[in-house]
Amino acid sequence: MNDDARIGLGYDRHRLVPGRPLRLGGLTLAQDFGLLGHSDADALLHAAIDAVLGAAGLDDLGTLFPDTDPRYAGADSTVLARTAMDLVQRTGLRVVSLDAVLLIDRPKIAPHRAALRQSLAALFGVPADRVNVKAKTTEGSGDPDLVEVTVVALLRSTRL
Ligand code: MG
Secondary structure: OOOOOEEEEEEEEEEEEEOOOEEEOOEEEEOOEEEOOOOOOOHHHHHHHHHHHHHOOOOOHHHHOOOOOHHHOOOOHHHHHHHHHHHHHHOOEEEEEEEEEEEOOOOOOHHHHHHHHHHHHHHHOOOHHHEEEEEEOOOOOOOOOEEEEEEEEEEEEOOO
């Protein structure tokens, strides 16, 4: 039964460090500081991929692309997103909408918001007006170098 709507939730967290480009949502938002991780550490894409995989009932990102596998060292997460979307499409589902919240102190996300929506829309095959990206700052409540992302995805059958 593929006619029902499926909701998926994805979450990721990476630390900001100097000396790496900042990759978020498939874009490079800064050159002199970025997220630490085995792959390019694109926390927004990682959370979005997990939300979509979760909704489709598929294995999660860490199972499909283990961070112990040298093949994924420095991996471009847009490639992981495309691979994940191929698997999702084979289940007869498509992405209807994505909604993301970032907890991030720097850089300011507002100037990049439209580009991030566009980039996610292209990667997950959904119109940009069905992708939302919201950002909050820690306001002294936590570690300003920790970036956290939560994404909710809605999927439906490709027959609908
Ligand atoms: Mg990650």
